[in-house]
Amino acid sequence: MLKKIITLLLIIMGLGLFSGCSSGIWFKVGYEGKGYDNRFVYTDANGDDEGVYNLVRVINSFDELKVLCDESNNPAFIDESSKFSSNLSKKIREYDETFFVEKSLIIYSFTASNTGVSYNIKGLVIENEELLLDIRKKETNGNFIPIETPWVFLIEVKKADIKSITNIKTK
Numbered sequence: 001m002l003k004k005i006i007t008l009l010l011i012i013m014g015l016g017l018f019s020g021c022s023s024g025i026w027f028k029v030g031y032e033g034k035g036y037d038n039r040f041v042y043t044d045a046n047g048d049d050e051g052v053y054n055l056v057r058v059i060n061s062f063d064e065l066k067v068l069c070d071e072s073n074n075p076a077f078i079d080e081s082s083k084f085s086s087n088l089s090k091k092i093r094e095y096d097e098t099f100f101v102e103k104s105l106i107i108y109s110f111t112a113s114n115t116g117v118s119y120n121i122k123g124l125v126i127e128n129e130e131l132l133l134d135i136r137k138k139e140t141n142g143n144f145i146p147i148e149t150p151w152v153f154l155i156e157v158k159k160a161d162i163k164s165i166t167n168i169k170t171k
Contacts (some may be wrong), residue, residue: 025124025161031154037086039150040072056168059105106155116140127165
């Protein structure tokens, strides 16, 4: 019995050791949301939506964040917008100059084709000079309407961990 317990403990410790041998990239998902209040969009000359803005981008400064929000019609910094008080807008405004001293923000925005699918960020991996976002998809059982649904992730990372990155992809 004692041998079994020791073997089990060694297996658990070994699994813990291997899980600790990741790419060494510290990250935190600062925001995760789906729905039409959670998006970056293109608009036409009349201000009508042309579609969801699918992007993966590293933001290294507060000014870059403001420019991206302006370019993609995100209302985080537009007081008059009806979406100014959305959860995403509130979260974006939390990222200030102090945050960007040692950290960067990865914004991953995309469209899911089904409301019954959820996603999460499992990890970040560096291969050569490319950062791979390990995205996990989970489908819920049941009948769901196949409606395109915007998703947004705000992923906080240490600048030092991604300084050599030249490209970002999802896997």
